[in-house]
Amino acid sequence: MTEIRMKVNGDVEALDVEPRVSLLDALRERLGLMGPKKGCDQGACGACTVLADGMRINSCLALAVQYDGSEITTIEGVTHPLQEAFVRHDGFQCGYCTSGQICSAIGMLAEHEAGMPSAVADASPLTEAEVRERMSGNLCRCGAYNGIVDAIMDVAGKDGR
Amino acid sequence: MRSFAYVKAADVEEAVRAVAADPGAKFLGGGTNLVDLMREGIERPDTVVDVTGLPFDTVDELPDGGLRIGALVRNSALAADRRVRTRYPMLSQALLSGASAQLRNMATVGGNLLQRTRCPYFYDAASACNKREPGSGCDALDGFNRSCAILGVSESCIATHPSDMCVALAALDAVVEVRGVDGVRRVPLTDFHRLPGDTPEIETTLAAGELVTAVELPPLPVAANSRYRKVRDRASYAFALVSVAAALEVRDGMVTQARLALGGVAPKPWRAREAERVLQGGPADEAAFRRAAEAELAGATGRQGNAFKAGLARATIVATLRELSTGEAR
Amino acid sequence: MGVTHDTRAGQGEVRAMSVSQAEATERATGTEKYVGRAVDRVDGPAKTTGRARFAAEHPYPGLAHAALVHATVARARITAIDTEAARAVPGVIDVLTHENTPPMKPPPKVSFLDLSTLVSGTTVNYLATDEVHWNGQPVAVVVAETPEAARHAASLVRPSYAELPATVDFSAEEPRAVPQKGNLIAEAEADKGDAQAALAAAAHSVDLTFSTPPHNHNAIEPHATTAVWEGDRLTVHEGTQSIAWTRRHLAKRFGVPEQDVRVLSPYVGGGFGGKGSVWAGTLLAVLAARVTNRPVRLALTREGVYHTVGGRTPSTQRVALGADEQGRLTALIHTSVSRVARTGGMPEGITAGSRHLYASPNIHLRQSITRLDLLANTFMRAPGEAIGTFALESAMDELAWETGIDPIELRMRNEPERAPIGGQRFSNRLLREAYAVGAERFGWRERDPRAGAMRDGRWLVGMGVATAYHPQMRFSAHVKVRMSADGQVVVRCGLQEMGMGTATAQAQIAADELGVPLESVRVEIGDSDLPQGPGAGGSNQTASAAAGVIEASAKLKRALLALARRAPGSPLRGRRLEELEARDGGLYHGGRGQTYAEILAAAGRDHVEAESKGNMLGLLVRTMNDRRKWVKAAIGAQFCEVRVDPDTMEVRVSRWLGVFDVGRVINARTAASQLRGGIVMGIGMALSEQTLVDGRSGRIVNPSLAEYHLPVQADIPRIDVHCLDEPDPTTPLGLIGVGEVSITGAAAAVANAVRHATGKRVLDLPITLDKLL
Numbered sequence A: 001m002t003e004i005r006m007k008v009n010g011d012v013e014a015l016d017v018e019p020r021v022s023l024l025d026a027l028r029e030r031l032g033l034m035g036p037k038k039g040c041d042q043g044a045c046g047a048c049t050v051l052a053d054g055m056r057i058n059s060c061l062a063l064a065v066q067y068d069g070s071e072i073t074t075i076e077g078v079t080h081p082l083q084e085a086f087v088r089h090d091g092f093q094c095g096y097c098t099s100g101q102i103c104s105a106i107g108m109l110a111e112h113e114a115g116m117p118s119a120v121a122d123a124s125p126l127t128e129a130e131v132r133e134r135m136s137g138n139l140c141r142c143g144a145y146n147g148i149v150d151a152i153m154d155v156a157g158k159d160g161r
Numbered sequence B: 001m002r003s004f005a006y007v008k009a010a011d012v013e014e015a016v017r018a019v020a021a022d023p024g025a026k027f028l029g030g031g032t033n034l035v036d037l038m039r040e041g042i043e044r045p046d047t048v049v050d051v052t053g054l055p056f057d058t059v060d061e062l063p064d065g066g067l068r069i070g071a072l073v074r075n076s077a078l079a080a081d082r083r084v085r086t087r088y089p090m091l092s093q094a095l096l097s098g099a100s101a102q103l104r105n106m107a108t109v110g111g112n113l114l115q116r117t118r119c120p121y122f123y124d125a126a127s128a129c130n131k132r133e134p135g136s137g138c139d140a141l142d143g144f145n146r147s148c149a150i151l152g153v154s155e156s157c158i159a160t161h162p163s164d165m166c167v168a169l170a171a172l173d174a175v176v177e178v179r180g181v182d183g184v185r186r187v188p189l190t191d192f193h194r195l196p197g198d199t200p201e202i203e204t205t206l207a208a209g210e211l212v213t214a215v216e217l218p219p220l221p222v223a224a225n226s227r228y229r230k231v232r233d234r235a236s237y238a239f240a241l242v243s244v245a246a247a248l249e250v251r252d253g254m255v256t257q258a259r260l261a262l263g264g265v266a267p268k269p270w271r272a273r274e275a276e277r278v279l280q281g282g283p284a285d286e287a288a289f290r291r292a293a294e295a296e297l298a299g300a301t302g303r304q305g306n307a308f309k310a311g312l313a314r315a316t317i318v319a320t321l322r323e324l325s326t327g328e329a330r
Numbered sequence C: 001m002g003v004t005h006d007t008r009a010g011q012g013e014v015r016a017m018s019v020s021q022a023e024a025t026e027r028a029t030g031t032e033k034y035v036g037r038a039v040d041r042v043d044g045p046a047k048t049t050g051r052a053r054f055a056a057e058h059p060y061p062g063l064a065h066a067a068l069v070h071a072t073v074a075r076a077r078i079t080a081i082d083t084e085a086a087r088a089v090p091g092v093i094d095v096l097t098h099e100n101t102p103p104m105k106p107p108p109k110v111s112f113l114d115l116s117t118l119v120s121g122t123t124v125n126y127l128a129t130d131e132v133h134w135n136g137q138p139v140a141v142v143v144a145e146t147p148e149a150a151r152h153a154a155s156l157v158r159p160s161y162a163e164l165p166a167t168v169d170f171s172a173e174e175p176r177a178v179p180q181k182g183n184l185i186a187e188a189e190a191d192k193g194d195a196q197a198a199l200a201a202a203a204h205s206v207d208l209t210f211s212t213p214p215h216n217h218n219a220i221e222p223h224a225t226t227a228v229w230e231g232d233r234l235t236v237h238e239g240t241q242s243i244a245w246t247r248r249h250l251a252k253r254f255g256v257p258e259q260d261v262r263v264l265s266p267y268v269g270g271g272f273g274g275k276g277s278v279w280a281g282t283l284l285a286v287l288a289a290r291v292t293n294r295p296v297r298l299a300l301t302r303e304g305v306y307h308t309v310g311g312r313t314p315s316t317q318r319v320a321l322g323a324d325e326q327g328r329l330t331a332l333i334h335t336s337v338s339r340v341a342r343t344g345g346m347p348e349g350i351t352a353g354s355r356h357l358y359a360s361p362n363i364h365l366r367q368s369i370t371r372l373d374l375l376a377n378t379f380m381r382a383p384g385e386a387i388g389t390f391a392l393e394s395a396m397d398e399l400a401w402e403t404g405i406d407p408i409e410l411r412m413r414n415e416p417e418r419a420p421i422g423g424q425r426f427s428n429r430l431l432r433e434a435y436a437v438g439a440e441r442f443g444w445r446e447r448d449p450r451a452g453a454m455r456d457g458r459w460l461v462g463m464g465v466a467t468a469y470h471p472q473m474r475f476s477a478h479v480k481v482r483m484s485a486d487g488q489v490v491v492r493c494g495l496q497e498m499g500m501g502t503a504t505a506q507a508q509i510a511a512d513e514l515g516v517p518l519e520s521v522r523v524e525i526g527d528s529d530l531p532q533g534p535g536a537g538g539s540n541q542t543a544s545a546a547a548g549v550i551e552a553s554a555k556l557k558r559a560l561l562a563l564a565r566r567a568p569g570s571p572l573r574g575r576r577l578e579e580l581e582a583r584d585g586g587l588y589h590g591g592r593g594q595t596y597a598e599i600l601a602a603a604g605r606d607h608v609e610a611e612s613k614g615n616m617l618g619l620l621v622r623t624m625n626d627r628r629k630w631v632k633a634a635i636g637a638q639f640c641e642v643r644v645d646p647d648t649m650e651v652r653v654s655r656w657l658g659v660f661d662v663g664r665v666i667n668a669r670t671a672a673s674q675l676r677g678g679i680v681m682g683i684g685m686a687l688s689e690q691t692l693v694d695g696r697s698g699r700i701v702n703p704s705l706a707e708y709h710l711p712v713q714a715d716i717p718r719i720d721v722h723c724l725d726e727p728d729p730t731t732p733l734g735l736i737g738v739g740e741v742s743i744t745g746a747a748a749a750v751a752n753a754v755r756h757a758t759g760k761r762v763l764d765l766p767i768t769l770d771k772l773l
């Protein structure tokens, strides 16, 4: 067992975990934060996306011990216009990928703001094609992809990007 | 995943010593490959030495005009680096074409170099795989081998090296700096990975306990006109079927410099020297590009599922060179 | 028989008429306030804040975690099973094998008198047998204090096998397929005239053989079960499309009364058919909880889902079409081979769509099956039609090339007046309108009819169409509706929510029926303690439940009126319900009336409840009768544009339009989302999805979301969907169902667009670039 401390959604949490426990399982099983979802446990779907020190990561391939001292934000700690926009634009159906989509979108907007390029373009306007590429790490089997893009474009537009 | 001890390395010496002394120990970078394989029971270290706290997380100018990339620089940070984007655009493009944004935020340069194959039979502990379990055979030879290699393969293994980043590095004459108990070594990227031969389980020329500390890029003006082109089964978030990293300098219609490497077709990032030789000094036209591609792929040995890769690689090489020579995007 | 271009204006008028008719109905009844509108989902806030709890997310004190051990051979007897190393793992509570586990009751025999018997995923009685029937079958269960310990210990269990010969290679077995048997509701063959002779004599013909690979549902939520026994009472949290049947199945398997089993499933993280049956994980979680006397959670790994939950069958299909000089079909032949397992599985109705899509004097349809030593297949979104329409609609497109007739025009020339085989009438069939509206919106006129002639820069551009078709299904629903003294309405029915917006749609219907604001309606679903709802499958749920909500609401209004009529001084005294309007939270005759709250207050009651019991047997009889008169189905026109890279032959879908006749639309937004979702899945099926089953071992080689390529965000263009929104005159509220129709025809539309762009006809899915190089 290793003792770690993380600031999770604003609260400092100390917990004893085995090194093999993933950040995702630490959040879900130890801290009871069921917002981040487990879709594959293989890094291949993005349902487990959380923000670690502001960066979006797949928490299923992260060992909790590696994030000792980090600040973690899960969907439970999010209050963001994207949430309402997802409802308005029907950016989900079953809702299972949604926590990951929203956390990912928040991280994505920050990355874009910071000048991070994408495989689509080096340039800055956040086009729909850009959003699609940048959000491709989040699968949605219900196929709510159009609504997700609309929700993001809506919010990004309001921010004057 | 079995239990293991976790050590967060505070300094290089300690990290190298810890792993060199213990055959069951492994370095841990972003964890995006190692944790996955540990969960599948394919990697079974008893100690994991986390190196992400070591101070190799910057990209620095070299006196000769090259760049020194710390082994712990995250894939996303490297892709975003202005100098990389202007001086070696193919490297930034290669990184951005790999995995997903979340994974790129986690993955390190060192881990990317050492990521293991995605051959499905390697991933399935119930299948025969000489790489996973030497001597057990290779189920890919007559199985699903659509993703497998056509160059540099052996009868014991046809798995590919899956990295995109490494393909660009191979084309760029990158040099890997490694630190072992006996000190520092510098290995050209093209000598860093091994071909399978009879020992596909040995994938690199690293000795036990050697830590990758940096990758150095030489100054390479031709690389400013470079491109990474990745062909895969969906538009994003998939490994390459074939990829091409190319840099080209054309003067008066003639190729004065060319750098070319291939991904998805070989057990290691494949520097296409044969093609470069054919291109060098020749006309920058479609026919010459085709001759170069064909020269490189002359030795390709496809199987039922992956024979198409030779044609695809040829087409992708030609398309990428055409794009670089005309400056016209697709 | 019209000609597309000439009748387009005329059909536009039809469309306009249908809209104004709908509006007229609306005005006349004055009740249509919410139905049809794009209302926000009622569970939106729960799903966007992480509050919605799925099956693996219910904490219990003392909760233990289970993990499965999967067989690594296709057919065998287990000769020994070494659990010592697993038991030695710290935290392991127990390892269940066939040697030490009290058997469950065997799965019930299938009977149409008890539809819950359809819900067994396989016929194997897990852990009650030493037999292995497929590569991946669960052969042991580890229960431990933590998920990590359980999973690790599971990897240490060592079964020894005496292997038996196994038949696992579909393509090798396919020639030995035997004719499939039909049943009450699904015929497996049809013959009309002499199709072979007509084909041989036809002026134009095509004769093509297609193949489609196995698919997996890949709901992003892997199957999970949390099982808790308190004495002989069982509570199960489970993501299921079939709450009631799951409950009955579990009661039977564990020998307890049905009322002592409670299945809770308020949120299902995607189903698509994959959560329609009871599979090993559910049973083994309940069994493990019983044996260890602990609450047990079993969350399948992604790989575990592939090994224990069936997917879509692969198929080979022959479609041969003969036509006269004008492109009118003279022969239609569609035969198919699919697979089931020796231990269960559902034969798909692959040629079902071909019974109804085209007029032809000569038709020959036949379905055959093989039985293999693989995990049983199961229904996946539009079973039968999804893959059947790929073949039929690809062949139809090829006939268009063959005859030189525009593909839409060719379809219009073969549009039947009545069902081509049974001669029934179509209760609704706006296919002409769908194509006319679609062609206009999509710019079909811009399409250069020559192959490979359209370009965008270097990209080759292609446009294709295909018809979508999915029959309507209905089950019965038991619905209770309660009106409280404060005017709040509660609708209760054990429905499933896996993304369709179930509660939202029923709230809209109830609000309209009762004339109350949407905000005052709460819909309770997802619990077997509620009145029994239909399962979510065959796109039936919304329509089935709507019938119940409408009837229960009518009874409720009647009961409330009866109360009012008894109250002295009520303005409703002497009134009949037929004269009244339900609006503004009450019943009114012109300006005079009373709110429900007033009625209840006057009567001194705090609530009134009414119910619609639903009668499955009656409904079944009615359905059978109906089937002789009507063909009821959703139909649509799919329009796809692709771009193909001329060097690498990568295919990208660049535009999509689907125009559908799905009857009445309850919620314009959620319906559009569901239709889009089917198209997205259809695009995946067309271009990238396949489950790789190793023909030597029967092992699934890509049981992972990294290697089974679902479409990602970047694969999906803007998808325009348009519903003709004409109520079906023969169904409750005019509903047909939107869940499945849009995956049908989708793969063919892509294939046809690729054919147009490249000149190449790909006959086997998925259309990966190597098939175009």
Ligand SMILES: Cc1cc2nc3c(=O)[nH]c(=O)nc-3n(C[C@H](O)[C@H](O)[C@H](O)COP(=O)(O)OP(=O)(O)OC[C@H]3O[C@@H](n4cnc5c(N)ncnc54)[C@H](O)[C@@H]3O)c2cc1C
Binding pocket: A042, A043, A044, B026, B027, B028, B029, B030, B031, B032, B033, B034, B035, B036, B051, B071, B097, B098, B099, B100, B103, B106, B107, B108, B109, B110, B111, B112, B113, B114, B115, B162, B163, B164, B165, B210, B211, B212, B213, B237, B238, B239, B240, C706
């Ligand atoms: C779903 C998915 C999709 C992906 N798609 C792509 C893709 O399209 N293209 C692509 O290129 N990659 C792809 N990847 C792989 C990804 O790029 C690698 O997992 C990542 O680069 C590994 O970096 P890491 O830091 O996380 O390595 P880790 O997982 O931490 O380590 C990987 C290996 O490197 C060793 N190691 C780590 N650091 C050092 C060091 N400094 N010195 C010596 N040894 C070290 C470890 O011991 C381990 O053996 C994908 C991964 C996933 C899960």
Ligand code: FES
Binding pocket: A037, A038, A039, A040, A041, A042, A043, A044, A045, A046, A047, A048, A049, A058, A059, A060, A061
């Ligand atoms: S659960 Fe982490 S990426 Fe799928």
Ligand code: FES
Binding pocket: A091, A092, A093, A094, A095, A096, A097, A098, A139, A140, A141, A142, A143, A144, C220, C269, C270, C499
């Ligand atoms: S909403 Fe169901 S997976 Fe995205």
